Amino acid sequence: MIFIPVDLIACKPSLNIASVSYYSHHVSQYMSKSSHRQSPDNKQVKSSVSNDDNPQKSRRKPSGDRGRQRRDLILDTAADLLADGGAEAINTNALADRANISIGSVYQYFSNKEAILSALGERYMQQLSRNTVAALQQDVSGLDFAAMVDRVIDPMIAFERQHPAFRHLNAGQEGEGILAEGAKRVDQEILATIYDLLLRVCPHLNPTQGWQVARVTKALYKGMSYLIQQEQEIKNTGGDIDGMIAHMKRMMVTYLEDHLGQLTVG
Template sequence: MSVTTDEDTAATTARPRRRQARGERRIQQLLGAAAEVFCRSGYTAASTNAIAREAGVSPGTLYQYFPNKEAIAIELGERLFHQMRETHGQVLTVEKAALPLDEMLDAALDPMIAFNCQNPAFLALIHSSDVPGKFVEEHDALHASLLTRVEELLAAYHPDLDADQRTRTATMTFALFKAGLELVLSHEGAERQAYITELKASLYRYLAPVIGTEGRALPSRNTP
């Protein structure tokens, strides 16, 4: 009759954990390769063979983790959306209204621009006409959430701003950001930085007449 020791139990538990860690590393490797292929070729032209080749693995290895290209795009999209929601949740807050307009734009835009520069696959997927429907749904939900956050920030700067005007201003602000972001991402080095400066200047000139340039004293959270 065999006896199971604590050491045996620990070893048995450790093996699945190591396998899980290896599996997650492989998934990260495949998603990173997919991001490269989607950026280079677009979602439509990308193939699982191209993704496997980019990752340096066989197609059979890829299929152990993902059944098809759509599943890869959905998993990549979910992770990117999670990161993006975290980024925007930290920077698009009403507390930013305590800052002067130019400082608020720096604080809000820099992390958002950095995210997109580090993850160009995000826009590559958004611009694909046949991207999986789940990705489109996630994007639409995120877009609506961002517009709401921008409206709340505008209201913090200018509480008396008419609701319709606030919605139009938020929509236009977001449209200007997206248009400027396209230019930022299409350049590198000093030119990229120059377009970032132009984007911030454009938004400053647009928003200043509407909400002013000074930060606003926000009510204390401890106020009853």
């Protein structure tokens, strides 16, 4: 596809049912192993959320309702441990004890701790993707940037509050290991989702400028995510976390308005 650079300030975006439907379909393919995107340096990037070559993939795929329930129980328990104590809190003994199952049952589905964290990260990414798609399936034509940010960001913020373990994957943690890899996957998917949304809003957006706007927008969202990680501490010191998030959303709206122009109504 050839992108035609335009003056971003003069760009007049429009969203209609057809374009939102197209975007919803596009995002729903994120979890597919054939999903590809163009990176800022024009190299083809393959989504790493589902990868048959992943050495940490599950040992056994569940068959039947009982098998799926057992695997979900293991992942739910791992999520609780991750939320309580981070990746260090997850081990087969702790999992088996907390889930009230045998260690052998854990090994039936996951070969090691890395496989559990990888599966947990994949499940959260699938849930986050569906959450974002649901928000975008509504008719957003004629909305200004403030309303659009509410429509997209609010479900993502609500998701993080409902799933404390996801915060560890979305924290952008540095270093190495499966948790850092999971955080990187989440980070890449969020960036690509924002970039695709910008293209829906402004189809002729120059790709270099588009990635730049997407990265700044993502950084503002990650700032909100960081506040959520500190939610209890903020509340304990009398802070207003909802007010802080609202302020960062206004910063995001102002930035988008400055670089993409006002969204015209009608």
